[in-house]
Amino acid sequence: MKRSVVTCSLFVLTLVWFAVCSAAQPIKIGALFSVTGPPSFLGEPERNAAQMVADGINKSGGIKGRSVQLITYDTGGDATKAVQLANKLIKDDKVVAIIGPSTTGETMAVMPVVEKAGVPLISCAAGRKITEPVNKWVFKTAQNDNLAVAKIYEYLQKKKLNRVALLTVSDGFGSSGREQLKAQAATHGIQILYDETYGPKDTDMTAQLTKIKGIKADAVICWGTNPGPAVVARNAKQLGLKLPLFMSHGVSSKKFIELAGDAAEGIFLPSGKVIVADVLPDADPQKKGLMSFVKEYQKLHKVEGDHFGGHAWDAMMLLKGALEKGDDTPAAIAANLERSKAFHGIGGSFTYSSTDHAGLTKDAFVLVEVKNRDWVLVK
């Protein structure tokens, strides 16, 4: 019995071997994600989503009859390691394009490498510096902070809530948001009355909020990632602060609602469309893609697809589009990526051009409100 199993599997393996040999060479795509390390909350869903797309392409017959081989390396969130692995992908694996890395720091470190080698890179990180100024070889899929800020300010302007208090976390995410909040205030007619920070590990923000309560602000904007904003929400409730509270897209996950509990009720935040995919109007061009992404991801990984997986999904799909348009040489891929038009992905509708390698507008975000421990769209 055992022997027959071995013979059978050998036979099947041989068949597969022949099949592989007779088919055309696969298209090699490299991927760098921080699957471990502090940014693993980004890297893990990104890797899963990228592999999901690659498997999907191969199942449906590949790109122009050729299969896709995704070579993924884990950077551990370390910029030095990311550079080494990028070199490995380019020199040893001879990939035609790279997606990732997960963080802005790693992306900035890898950019000179891909530029020198002339290999297109589609980063999954959000920093504006990645695509401003435009680098011929570097694209990105994650939404810029400034679009989220614009979304909030647009709403404030509409509701005539002109005086705001800022409370931002004192790390990279918070200071970048703070910069944008201050830079865009004047153009939206917003006046910043209070501008304070909190530490990423702080457990009590009542002092800052007490001060905010004492001034005549119309709204509070808090910029941070979990758990800080949840503490702010709870403290605001404790102090009986009645002002509308706005958070950043950094907390647009169910985890925030879970952590803040009842204090999350009535909080506004700009968010990518993934988390509200099911309540989007049918006319939204992204809806179909979003629904299938969320469902497919859930089928494979038991959790709903999120923004971060979406960044890698978008990167793979944009790459697929570019490969379908022309040659698989790195230069042709970069040129065709730049011609991507109105691709309705997860992070938004992308239109790249020679002057814009981020490709999104503020329509990539929707404003949501927390109601009954769930998200509802704010019209």
Next chain:
Amino acid sequence: MDLLQQLTQYAFSGLSTGAIYALIGLGFAIIYNATGIINFAQGEFVMLGGVLTHFFLIVLKLPAGVAMGGAVIATTVIGALFERLTIRPLKRPTPLSLVIITIGGSIFIRGVAMLVWGKDTQSLPPFSGEEPITLAGATVMPQHLWIFGITLLVIAANKFFFYYTIRGKAMRACSFNRTAASLVGIDVRKMVLLSFVISSAMGAMAGIIIAPLTMTAYDVGVMLGLKGFCAAIIGGMSSGFGTVLGGLLLGLLESLGAGLISSGYKDAIAFIILLLILFIRPQGLFSKAQTERV
């Protein structure tokens, strides 16, 4: 909201954060008083208390009492193992090697906790409701009252243990002079173990009662541990009111600093106080200087 009302709120916020620091600081002080060791893994015991309670209560769905008791017991066992496996095997313990060992131990415990329970922050339900209580125009959460109450209880129990029981007295004897203590028949090793048992249990308890307010994750121990250490230093490493006053003072200054000056300086304030005290009054604010006889 006028200035007076704001000041009251700063004071209340500061005192309630300070009570947390005090409770953690007491853990430092107990081990220090029994053994002369500054246990930098104290913050990890606090983390374990919160994380284990979350694990028992939310993941395993045990009743609240069992979950909290289980978390204290499990942390105590870890504390005892920590002493047996890292502190005791040391042949010639010097203060420096002990400090390095406890720092290494804390990194290890944090790493294991991250692997076992993941990196997400978790919240715990409060003991008694989420309705804030208004006192003189300022608000506190019911959980703050629990923290105050339990801190008081712990100080009282400490005082009683260290001054009125034979074991407590033996532990104090060890801290004054190990050799002399062993000469009069005190099992020094047992006392060291006991001090770790007591302070890990206390750390776990602190972690459990603060988790509903501050939330918990594998890495909360670092900052809380440092702030607790500051509190203990301000209080001159006393296992009684000194450390508690130190904690309250620290919390108060942080809150007033964040409110009146700038929140950016909040942590700086804590560490500037720590440095000043180490420079000017290394024996702590509330105790007399020790004279050493040659």
